[in-house]
Amino acid sequence: MNFYVGVDVGASVVRAGICDHEGKMISRASCPTRIRGRNSLTDTIIRAIRSQTAVGALKGQVVRICVATVGPLNRRGGIINPANMPKMGYLPLVEPLHDSFGCEIVLVNDCVAAALVERERGRWAGVQNLTYVSIGTGIGAGVVADGRLLMGKDGNAHEVGHMVLDCEGRLKCGCGGDGHWEAYCSGxxxxxxxxxxxxxxxxxxxxxxxxxxxxMHSRRSLKATTIFRWAERGDVLAEEVLRRAGWLNAMGVASVINAYDPEVILFGGGVVLGNWKVLSRHMVPHVGLFTRNRMPVLNLTSFMDEAPLRGATLIATECEAFEELKPWRYHRV
Ligand SMILES: [Zn+2]
Structure with missing residues (x-):
């Protein structure tokens, strides 16, 4: 049997979806994203895929793998200095996966994969100008403009989480920059x-x-979810954090609107998915203050936490149909 594999490399979990030639997901696997060395991410992906394709009834040949991952990507086929995985430098992905499976590998940004599957299969499928914004461990975006998926010279178009929203740069981002959107509003x-x-x-x-x-009294590092839970109880500090984050999210989203002029912005990522009501209540009323463009629809992604994985499996099975992805397909002869 031939398999087409989509992989979603998130900051905390690596997920693989194994599809048949019609794109039907017949199996899936997930492993925690533990980066302990240059090759550990590739090893995790290989293990996740092999756990499904090398055993029992599913034994077969992998035809193509699409890896949708947090960025930034580089032309050598890996991730370079990922903001959410500090101090890791360059993590090779394409060549080691090609060496292991001998099949075509396509490497894309996870939000780009999500934007593509929204264009093709989502509730807003067919819309010519669509943006996917993820607010999770980090912040990123994928963009369809005039019907075309935008990629950029290295596949890093729309690293919007690293836009400067605070020119005084009070907080440092995981990427090392000061005042970035992600440093304030991501998980x-x-x-x-x-x-x-x-x-x-x-x-x-x-x-x-x-x-x-x-x-003040806990030595353990606090999680973003704790802030949202305290805000539900009316905690004065938690509410102030969400109020100010709402303004910054409005500035970030307005900048996305100013840059790409979308009909619809679809939001995903762990911070958004668990807290859309409260986040949008603090953000939406302010967006129009920072843009003169006609307002797009702002809504949740059609695929909840599956959007990047669904995008990756779509690319794995139907890559030939997407002209924009031609430069990103790797197969050494
Ligand atoms: Zn940054």
Whole structure:
């Protein structure tokens, strides 16, 4: 049997979807993303795929693998200095996977894969100008403009999480830059943003904040989800964090609108998916203040947390149909 494999490399989980020639997902596997060395990510992907394709009834030949991954990507076929996996330098993906499976490999940004599957299969399929924005561990985007999937010279078009929203650069991003959107509003950035807000708030106002007390007395690093849970209880610090993050998200989204003029922006990523109601309540009313373009529809992705994986499996099975991806297909003869 021939297989087509889509892989979604997230900051915390690597997921593989094994498809038949019609693109039907017949099996899936997932492993935690543990980067312990230059080759450990590739080894994880190989293990995830082999656990499904080298055993039992599913034994067969892999025809093509599409890896949709957090960026930034480079032309050598790997990830370079990923912001969410600090100090890792260059992580090769394409050549080691090609050596292991002897098949064509396509490497794309995870949000680009998500934008493609929204264009082809989503609720807004067929819309000519569509943007996918992910707010999860990091922040990124994928863009369809005038019907065409935008890629950029190295596949890094729309690394929107690294747009500067705070020119005073108070918080440092995982990429090393100052004042980036991701440093404040992503899952990895929100806890540091909360601490900087707490430092600025009058101590009298913080007296009633359970979140503040927890932060002061717990040595464990706080997670973004904790801030959202405290906001549900009306915690004064948590609400202030979400209020200010709402303004920054509005600035980021307005910049996306100014750059790409989409009909629709579809949001994904762990921070958005668990908290869309509260995030959009704090963000949407302010977006129009930062753009003069006609407002697009702002909504959740059609595929929830599966969008990058569904995009990767679509590319793996139907790559020939997408002219934009031609330069990104690798097969050594
Ligand atoms: Zn950055």
């Amino acid at each position: 990895s950035g929100l806890p540091a943003f909360m601490r900087s807000i707490a430092d600025d708030m009058p101590k009298g106002k913080l007296k009633g904040s359970g979140l503040y007390k927890l932060t």
